[in-house]
Amino acid sequence: MKSCLKAVNNFQEFCFFLQRKATDQLMLAATDISNPGYSVLFALLLFIGASVWLGTLAQKAMEKKEFLKGFFLGNRGLGAWALALTATVQSGGTFMGFPAFVYSHGWIVLLWIGSYMVVPLLSFAVVGKRLAQLSRMTDSFTVPDLLRERFADPRVGLVSSIMIITFMSFTMFAQFKAGATIMKHAWPGSGVLALSEDYEPTAAEKAESKNGSAGAAAKSASKPIDRKYYVGLVVFTVTVVGYTLIGGFLASVWTDLFQSVMMVIGVTILVCLAVPMAGGLEQATKTAIANTSPDIAFGPGYSTIGREFLTPGLALSMFFIWIFGGFVSPASMVRVMAAESTEVMRKSICLLSCYNCLIYIPLVMTCIAARTMLPHLDKPDEVIPRMSMLVTEGLPFGPFISGLILAAPFGAIMASVSCFILVISSGLVQDIYVRFLHPTATETQVRRATNVSMVSVGLIAVIANLDPPQYLQALVVLSASGGGAAFTIPILMACYWRRTTAAGMLAGMLVGFCFYFGLSAAGWIQNWAAAAPEGSALAQSVINFLGPDPKIGVPGLFRPYYIFGIDPMVWSLVVSAIAGVCTSLVTKPPSEEHVSRFFDVAVAK
Amino acid sequence: MPDIQELPLLKSAKREAMVALGIWLAATIYSLGYCFKYGYGRDPESLTYVLGFPDWVFWGLVMPWGACTVVASVFAFCFMKDEELPQSGQ
Structure with missing residues (x-):
């Protein structure tokens, strides 16, 4: 009987010990949460x-x-x-x-x-x-x-x-x-x-x-x-x-x-x-x-x-x-x-x-x-x-x-x-x-x-x-959206429009990307001017031309330039479409035989 | 003499692309319209909650999100046509 009681007592002690240990650990985890x-x-x-x-x-x-x-x-x-x-x-x-x-x-x-x-x-x-x-x-x-x-x-x-x-x-x-x-x-x-x-x-x-x-x-x-x-x-x-x-x-x-x-x-x-x-x-x-x-x-x-x-x-x-x-x-x-x-x-x-x-x-x-x-x-x-x-x-x-x-x-x-x-x-x-x-x-x-x-x-x-280098981040932002600006319209044209010419494709891709790049670069210059020390004549003339920082969007050194508060990507899509379609229309149409290969099928009457 | 026709896949792909773009346009107009009207410049006191979401978030985003998921599934299973893809190199 006595030994039994002792065992129970021991067990209770053991349980208590476990509990305390767990609490300790929890405390440790709570205080040391930044260390995984x-x-x-x-x-x-x-x-x-x-x-x-x-x-x-x-x-x-x-x-x-x-x-x-x-x-x-x-x-x-x-x-x-x-x-x-x-x-x-x-x-x-x-x-x-x-x-x-x-x-x-x-x-x-x-x-x-x-x-x-x-x-x-x-x-x-x-x-x-x-x-x-x-x-x-x-x-x-x-x-x-x-x-x-x-x-x-x-x-x-x-x-x-x-x-x-x-x-x-x-x-x-x-x-x-x-x-x-x-x-x-x-x-x-x-x-x-x-x-x-x-x-x-x-x-x-x-x-x-x-x-x-x-x-x-x-x-x-x-x-x-x-x-x-x-x-x-x-x-x-x-x-x-x-x-x-x-x-x-x-x-x-x-x-x-x-x-x-x-x-x-x-x-x-x-x-x-x-x-x-x-x-x-x-x-x-x-x-x-x-x-x-x-x-x-x-x-x-x-x-x-x-x-x-x-x-x-x-x-x-x-x-x-x-x-x-x-x-x-x-x-x-x-x-x-x-x-x-x-x-x-x-x-x-x-x-x-x-x-x-x-x-x-x-x-x-x-x-x-x-x-x-x-x-x-x-x-x-x-x-x-x-x-x-x-x-x-x-x-x-x-x-x-x-x-x-x-x-x-x-x-x-x-x-x-x-x-x-x-x-x-x-x-x-x-x-x-x-x-x-x-x-x-x-x-x-x-x-x-x-x-x-x-x-x-x-x-x-x-x-x-x-x-x-720090400017790497700018290139990253630029390439992520620049790809969309360059390829969206040309890919749609290649898929669905018979009249698309090679020159139209090139125009759509290059103009879309360059326009996007231009607006991004304008934003970087604007940012630079906004951060420049007061009294710099060049920075002041840039601000006069581009306007002050609009205070919208995600902050950062490589924020693009927003025309009417709209992201450059949207404007680039519009410009890329105009360039792609117009260039296709003014260049020589692709040969009917070649286009037919991708658009038509011959059905027996 | 064989008749020249547009590829069947091209025909259905064109139609599906137009419908998908239409759905995108509808979702954009609705979501942006609703959120601009009720999510911007509101009196904070007037905010109510639907299922825990602020009301404009629920009706302007969560609800259309669910709707779009249903519409996309209907589009995928009832509207979009299966077409034979050519063997490589043909």
Whole structure:
């Protein structure tokens, strides 16, 4: 009896000990929330492992087929899920920059992204079927190749090829930096958790690095780029280039699919935990209003710096930008070309529509709720990492779940980088090497050229990111929307208008892009003048000519110039259409025989 | 003598592209119109909530978002036509 009592007593003590230990740990987790420990690193390794595994699977799937088409187009066998979830989800930016916007500006960001309600429909229904048909008729697997055959003019192929390679390179370089930065922060003990695509040092860090006299030690400690960054950069590059090299197009699509599914799971967990914690959605909005200002529930959005985030003009622009920047982006066109059948496209419309509903609206809800739990974050970029750790804290496997949520943007970055590498190297190999340099290359030579081009793209990306210059960001913004400005109208013309000439195509592409570039450059000059010290005569004359900073849109050094408050992209579309159509009309019509090949069919009477 | 006709895929693709662009135009006009009218320059006191969303967000964005998802699915399964894609190289 006595021993029994003692045992019970011991057991109670043991239970108490366990409880105290758990509380201690909880306290630790609560005080040390900026340090994710090993769970994130573990989740990242899981993502890397899964990607490499998918890469080897993909390699098996494309064996015994013609190398180029298998490697760069997966033998045109994409199914509905693969097509839907990978053709338009553009980059990790959607899941990193976007939540920060919601946290900073409030409900209006749902209007900013609002056109995603029709993106799935437009991405497959406007040019999808026709592109798939044309790419098969011309037997091409890159967009420049398709255009070159369609107009029987190498110049169209060359110009579009150079434009695509340039645009995609800049977009891709920024993604490398983001990937390396995430790897760096995932390292246990790194402290900060800024899942930002372009890492911005904090104000304190900036101030410190300005005071160079504070001594070398302080300087090196405050320098945002350090050894962990380089390790991250190398690990990231080797992984992505590695599995893309092994598995080609299919590897890229499958990893993209994998991360898309992880992403939707993560977002669902987040919203289901965060909104009840904030006391329901209505209460969350009310608390957000109390913590900030009523502006957070209305347009043009809450702002602490007196800049209107989304004026009606910019809201209108966004309904053009997401649509027309999306379905003509080279990455998404290539995937449509790889679709197995038109049935796959129909299913994809439905799947992607549902997917977008499940991603964007819940993300907005989560970040509104974040204003209750984390009312005043210094760095809005941290909203998703912090929320995911906060809401999973008490759960079984909490750290692991938050690790997965945190790793999902990393997966998104890997997937988009591998897609960009493919498009760029397919351009280098097919459109430049095979078409211009070595038309009689054997399969072994082509394969070697592919390997060389991919590895060099990776190497160049590493070198460019060792110490990225600040203006790189401008080139990134420029190439992301510039592609839409350059290709939307020409692609529509190539698909549907018989009278389109090669000269019209060139005019549409070049004028669209140059106009966009001109307006962006005007914005940079305006920004420079606005920041210049008072009394500078040149800056004053620039301000007189271009007008003062309109105080709208996203702040930043590389804000474009808005005519009537509308984004340059919209104007470029208009100008590109005028240039393309007029040039086509004044140049010699294409031969009827050639056009008929792509537009007509002979039917026996 | 064979008759020359427009490719059947081209015909249906053109029609579908026009309808899709029409849906985009309708969604844009409705959403932007509603949000401009009720989401900008409102008296904060007059804000009501529908299912927890601010009223203008629900009627101007969430509701049309749902509607577009339904419309897109109907479009995909009832309107869009399947066509034979040519074999590569033909």
